[in-house]
Amino acid sequence: MAPSRFTKIKIAPPIEVFAVMKAFNDCTHEKKVNLSVGAYRTDDAKPWVLPVVRKVEAELAADMSLNHEYLPILGLESFSTAAAKMLLGADHQTIKDGKVTSIQVLSGTGGLRIAAEFLHRILNYDTFYISSPTWGNHRMIFNQAGFTNCVQYRYWNAETRGLDFDGMMEDLKNAPENSVIILHACAHNPTGVDPTEDQWKQIADVIEEKNLFPLFDSAYQGFASGDLDKDAWAVRHFADRGFEMMATQSFSKNFGLYNERIGNLMMIINDTSMIVPTRSQLTLLVRGSYSNPPSHGARIVSSVLNNEALFDEWRGCIKTMSGRIIEMRNGLRERLEKLGTPGNWDHITKQIGMFSFTGLTAAQAKHLADKYYIFLLSSGRINMCGLTTGNIDYVAEAIHDAVTNVK
CATH class of the missing domain: 3.90.1150.10 (Aspartate Aminotransferase, domain 1)
Structure with missing residues (x-):
């Protein structure tokens, strides 16, 4: 042998x-x-x-109209639409203008992987910036998606045990055009240190000036401060300023649905005629990766986000x-x-x-x-x-x- x-x-x-x-x-x-x-x-x-999750699970189990057929490749639309509204605010102008599109993904990790593959394969971007330090999976996800140039921007100041804002700004100012900048929407992992609102404005200024691409990793909305709107401030500020961008959302922490792998990939595209082609390319990326996402957790989150009483309970x-x-x-x-x-x-x-x-x-x-x-x-x-x-x-x-x- x-x-x-x-x-x-x-x-x-x-x-x-x-x-x-x-x-x-x-x-x-x-x-x-x-x-x-x-x-x-x-x-x-x-x-x-979460008690509200238990309640919805019982309702789903009793609903004889539900089955275990495949979801569409891009997931449960009622979930992804509601998730985008939760992040941006239901009345945000980009939603009214039809510039927002979302797809259900395999929690934050899966969302980042699909985002990375889209940015590299479809938009041909090859440089990504991560904070130093950052979540341990960011580098691996983007490297395995095909990116070859990873750069760290300064973030943690060991002496002050706070944000190295000057270092961060200097590194972002030196980033080449079309670099993908991974930003933590709130509750930075691992440091727990977030920029102030004024600092976020300055970060947005540099990203706009240098023509960089912002990608927000939002894993803790509501879970960080207890206030959904406060935790989404940075993402909404960028959206208010007209940035095209991506944001990945995880519902592992704030819903306690860790093993259900429920996430959303939200994109703001200023040219609305490009949304259909974009979704078609996302369809191919998902099809070649995991084919389609799971339904149980998505139905739970969709039920809660689309019901006022359940939403308040959550x-x-x-x-x-x-x-x-x-x-x-x-x-x-x-x-x-x-x-x-x-x-x-x-x-x-x-x-x-x-x-x-x-x-x-x-x-x-x-x-x-x-x-x-x-x-x-x-x-x-x-x-x-x-x-x-x-x-x-x-x-x-x-x-x-x-x-x-x-x-």
């Missing part, structure tokens, strides 16, 4: 967040804490199925989730300051959303795992949802020890 064709395959490096999750799951210590995975947890450290859920995160931020900062932990910890409450870039080093993160069974990424990013009223004192004391004794 001939030698195996697979003998030259090398083991790929592990994806850190999943490796840390496995280490947590394998750990048997009674005080173990998981601060790694990007998913909401209740104060009992349990996943939460907004109450996201206020509950965002409120718990804010409470944990305040609690962690208060405890670290009370302990006299070296350094300034006000960035914990200045940051927003699920994640905090704590400033902890890789060595300190390892110390927390080895000594206290507290699992987080080596970058120092923690998921605030992993904190509870039952473990926050323990975590604060462990961080105090790590910062004090591990250089």
